[in-house]
Structure formats: structure tokens, C-alpha cells
Amino acid sequence: MAEISIRNVTKTYGKTTIMQGVNLDIHNGEFVVILGPSGCGKSTLLRLIAGLEDITAGEVLIAGEVVNQLEPRERGCAMVFQNYALYPHMTVAENIGYALKVAGLPKVERQSRVEATAKSVGLTDFLDRKPGQLSGGQRQRVAMARAIIRSPKVFLFDEPLSNLDAQLRVQMRHEIRRIHNQIKATSVFVTHDQHEGMTLADRLVVMNKGTIEQVGSPAKIYDNPASIYVAGFIGSPAMNFLPGHISVALRGVVLESGRLVPLASQPNLPDGHLVHLGIRPEHATLVRAGAGTIDAQVDMIEELGASRLCNLLFEDIPICVLTEERPDLAAGATVGLDFPPQRIHLFDAVTGRRIPNDLALVFEKREQPISV
């Protein structure tokens, strides 16, 4: 177990910069999920920690030691790969025990540790099989066992669940979290799936285009997204955005159509400052036409069983509303939308950064601030 420190790390391939000045501290025993779309550099960051890629500039420290020049085997990390990377010609037992064999452990000790590890992930009956004879979920377990058996200081997961079907993914997600709670090794988990990220993480790292957008607990990032990018990326369905400008006199945001959306408090911004107003689908409520903040036309209603996804159009801007009611609405009908002022997010139209206002602070009190 160890803490990981990433200091001003840059990675370039030839002239292409993959990652620019990334700083991140991962605490001892913490489960950190790096979340981002494909090509954002999240896997590269993981591979830099593992030692599978060279660091162009900056430093990576594991347990206080600079590991830039160390080989992967000297860093004490274990990794679970996306395609599992099991050795196809070795049995499950040989796969799990390979690291111990390389380390030169006596056969008897190796065997007992392989059996114990296999038991902990439910593979006891499959030890003599080859990877080709296993199902996706079983292969995933072998990959996990192969990492666990080494008792590594750090666990690295590179999208390990993306090859599994939806049901198995949820099951393995729980299992990974359970194993982490047992052995409490520092874990870094890379994924593009926000559900995976939200459910697994102690702390979430949202990446975009080779930089870190925001670091924080899943709840904090959901409540207070630091940028319009994070706001749109976290949360499903995605947050709605409406362009407009600040009106000091009217204590609100004037949308492009001239509609006023009142705010709970006055942000410290000049009159006419261009902003994007954000509201999550689950926070906007449907009301009678004319009774809400704005009126919108119904485009399509999607039935989800427990709830309904109302796809609306507000002056050609699509707005999505998630409601647990069963409104009787036909396509083309006009409906009112209410934006509770304390649920409104504001983002600077130019920089894309969050505009802090008093209401944000209300939500931040819900948890202990975490130093980043």
C-alpha cells in the first residue's frame, strides 16, 4: 500500500502532446477512478504510473519514491487489462501463479497461495482450464486473481469491465469494490463509464483532452461540476444548457429569447456577461403551460418504467426532463417548465468554468471538503 503522487507530468509522442502538466495526489488505500471519453489520456496516465510508457516530463512518485526510471516490475504495481491479457497457453493456475514463479517462490508455497487466491475470487473449480475455455466473467476473475496474488502496493485497472455484458459488469463492479474494501490497497481505475466511476470511486478524476478537469467525490462533482464539460459529462441523461446573459437589474439570467430566469442569489458579475445556464433533467419540473420559468414543446416522451424521459424543444434547443409523474402529453403540446433557482448551475460562456454562487455553497456543506 502506498500513496501515488503525479507531479506536473507531460507526455508527448513525437510532436503530439497527449498529456499536459497533470498534477494528482492519490492517498494511501484510496480508490480513485479516472473518468473521461476515449482519447482523453486516462489510459496513458495509468500506463505512466505502471511504467509501461516513458514519462516525457514531470515526476511520478509511489510511496514517496520517484519511479520515473524504474522498470514496471520494480514499481510494485499490479494491473488488470481491458482485454484481460491472460496467457493463452497457460492454465488458470499457471496464469495466477506466474508472478510468483518469476519471483522464484518454491512450488509448494506457490500452489497454496494460488489456491487461496483462486478461492477468494471463486475460481477453485477452474484451475486446470485454459483461458480459452472460460467465460468473459471468469477470465475477468483470473485477471483479478493474477493481480491480487502479488499483494501489490498499487492496483491499476484499465477499463477492466468494458468487455462484459451489462449484468456481469454490475456484478464485477461490486466484487471489485468488495475486494478493495478487504485488502485496502491503493487503487486507480480507468473507465469511460460514468456509472462505474460514480459507484466505485472514493474520489473521481474527470479528464478531458490530456488535462484534469476536476477532482472530487462523486457527489461533489455531481452537485458542483467545475466546468461546463464536467457538467455535461457527469450525469445521465446529460445536463441541459441554455445560453443567455446576466441581468443585474432583474436578478437573473436573460435567455437569448428574452425570457428571464430568476436566480436565488446575485452572482458577482457585470451586467450582460454571457453565461450558460445549466439544469439537470432530474431537477427541472413539468408544470402547466405558462406557470413555469419557460414554456417548451413536447418532441417525444420515452417510457423508462420507473420514470419518463421527456424530450422537449425550447426555441430549437433540446431540453430533456426526467419525471416520475405520468403526464398525459402528446407530441407538439406546450408544457411549462419550472427551474428551481437552487438547482440552477451557471457557467461562463467564454471560459466554460463554473460561476460560483451562494447556492453552490449550500450543497458543498453536505460533505467534508477534500483537499486536492
Next chain:
Amino acid sequence: MRRAYFKFSWIAAALLAPQLLIVFVFFYWPSAQALYWAFTLEQPWGGGNTWVGFDNFRQVLSDPYYWSSVRVSVIYALATTVLAMSMALILAMFVDRQLAGYKAYRVAIIWPYAVAAPAVGLAFQFVFNPGAGLFSYINTIAPGWWDLSKYPWQAVTAIVIAGAWKQVAYSFIFFLAALQSIPRSLTEAAAMDGARPLRRMMDLQLPLLTPTFFFLLVINITDSFTDSFGIVDTLTGGGPFRATDLMVYKIYADGFRGFDYSGAAAQSIILMLLVMALTFVQFRYIERRVHYT
């Protein structure tokens, strides 16, 4: 196995005809002819023949020169195969690990495959010539020590080296393709598991190469039995003292220089059966150890 049925079509037949004609003219016809000749006594200048049954085979198999030819053919086949495949594997691993200059020799190593066997033999004439070749430097240190027209073992060594040199290219391409088809994440997983490059080679790459290894073994052994004529003819001419009189070369020498068409035909049939038997043995006993993934 699934089967597909097609309707007969004149266009398909017409398109197939040239290839079928070539196969027929250059393989089935001569093979049938050789089979017929092997059981008859053929007159060198044509004009009548006599059915002799297995006499030709009896004669060939009781000829001590023939058995020494078989012996040297086997030595040649094994030595060239081992040499060519091990060289090819080493080179392919260098290229796979992208050691310095790999791009240049990745191309250069493929070239020898495009060179015809007689040209290879001729080129090695210049290398091995005791008076003027590269090896003549040995003779400046130890006068008269190197002379492949005088010492049988040197002549055999020379054709083995030339033959292997020609076959390296083919094996190299296949080894390289096989190495590069091993997923990179496997190598990385082994690196994370603590295995150094040499260890990874032994535990991971070599076992995963076994299907390729087996394929190349069959191809190389077959090739070195049947495709060695050009090298022997230009490099040693079968000598000295019949030391490099390989089976294919002896067929040519007996048939076209000795005008013993029937004996040569019998030898062709034996060689064909031998190669078939070897291939069968390899599939039967060695393929079992191959991991197909």
C-alpha cells in the same frame, strides 16, 4: 464442415482452365510419366521400353551411392532447417523488439527470398572460393586449409550455409508476423508480473510461436529436400567424391548425364514418398505439441 454447392458455369471453367492446365502439364503429367518410367526400362534416345516391375527400385535401393545420397540429404535438410529457422527467429525477435536499425534490415532480410537458387549458389561461389573468395583469407593464415572442392565436410557446410541463407527470409517473415500478432498487452502483463525480456521470450513468445514453428518446420524440410538442386549444381556440382550428391541432384545427374531415365524416375518416386512420409510424421507426432489459440 460446411459445404457450398455451385452451379456449373462455362465462365468459371474457362477462368480455371489456365491454372489447371499448368498444374496438369508441370505436375500431374510428369509425375505420371515418372511413375510409368520407374517401372520400365527406358531407352535413352527413345524408341520402345520394357516393363521391368520393381527392378528399378531394387537397383536403386541396393546402390551404396544412393544410400550415401540419402544420408547427406537428411543431414542437409536438418542442418539447413535448424540453421535457417534459428537465424530467422533471432532476427525476427530483434526486429520485433525494434532494436537499432530494425527498419533497414526488416527489408534487407526479405530480399534473399527473391533470389533464385542457382544465383544463390553462384553468389556463394564468390564467398567460398578458396583462391579468391571471402574464405580465402583463411587460407592466407592456414594455407590449403579451406578448399570445398577437396574436403567433403567443407563442401557440405558450404551448401548448408547457402541453403539456409536462402531460407532465412521465408521463415523470418512468418516469425515476425507471428511475433507481432502476440497482443502487446500480453507482453506488458508479463512485464508487470516481473518477467524480464529473456524470461518473457521463453515463457510467452516461444510457446505462442509453436503453430508458426511447426508450419515452418514442415515447409523448410520439404523445401530443403526438393529445392536444393540449384545451389548444389552451381556451388559444388555434387562433389567432391559425391559428398554433396543430394537426392534431387542425383536424380538429375543419373537421368540427364548418366541417361538412366528409369533409375532417375524411380528415385523421384522414392523422394516424393519420403517427403510425403516426413510431412505425415510431422503432422502426426509434432503437431500434438502445438498450442493453437
